[in-house]
Amino acid sequence: MSTRIVALVGSLRSGSHNRQLAEAAVKLAPEGVEVVIQDEIADLPFYNEDIDVEGKLPAVAARLRETANSADAFLLFSPEYNGTIPAVLKNAIDWYSRPFGAGSFTGKPVAVVGTAYGQFGGVWAQDDARKAVGIAGGSVLEEVKLSVPGSVVRFAETHPADDEEVAQQLTAVLAELAKAATAEPQTV
Template sequence: MSVRILALVGSLRAGSHNRQLAEAAVKLAPEGAEVELFEGLAEIPFYNEDIDVEGNVPAAAARLREAAGRADAFLLFSPEYNGTIPAVLKNAIDWLSRPYGAGAFTGKPVAVVGTAYGQFGGVWAQDDARKAVGIAGGTVLEDVKLSIPGSVVRFAETHPVDDAEVAAQLTEVVSRLHTQVGEVTAA
């Protein structure tokens, strides 16, 4: 069974280390798993029920929902902005939490990982993302965590895919998502 994992990156910066981490996840996905890196979070307007009207949903938000609808699981990459989740990632979670009770996350496995400059690797933001996506209906894999500190130094000259320790840990995260989808499907 092929498992589709949608990756959402909470940083819009072209050289983002979290984006590089997501690119590594795409390359390191085990056989039977496909990680799709969603492009276009910057184009999605802030969530507003007035514009979330069937048949008139903004095109960028509709594309996100379509990609999420095809996904079997989600892998969120969150840096830490001022001690919490970046607005762009929170906005994506908000769009995917609707319609209420039947959003794209409902019943699907979700893992949250990331890297940040600080000594804790963005753990506060990742915890906030887990909370938000859990409330949005996702089945958060609470024991699957990867917070990589010191991103500016650690990845200054090395892409995460070429960091053996990070590659092994990231491969384990994707494998755990893959396994969890199989368990949910079998249940």
């Protein structure tokens, strides 16, 4: 049985380095792990409880929830916009957080990684994404991190999948996420 990881990319730019990092995750996924990039988050309307009801639910939201509900785990790729999480990623988290207490993230392992131009690789945004997805019910893997600084220079001529250091670190993230997804639930 394959472990299915749904990836959300917080950048819509066609040449996004975070998108390339997500593509690298698809390519580097270990045997028995499938990474699916959830492309349609750009088409989601802003979350609004008035339209999150039967008969008004946007078709794109229904499709995204269906894909998300089939996930064993989530991997979020977040750049940093003005020191925090991009709106498109936050909006997806909001949609996946409903219905309250039983949203798509509930009880599933989630890791947050990313790259940014700055010297810290987007850690503030990634921390904010971890906080939001944890509140949304995800089981955040706080110690599983990858923040790649200087993306504009580092990936100017090299795809993240071809950067040996990044590829090794991303492969380790995927392995930890898959391990968490297949772990037996612990009883208290």
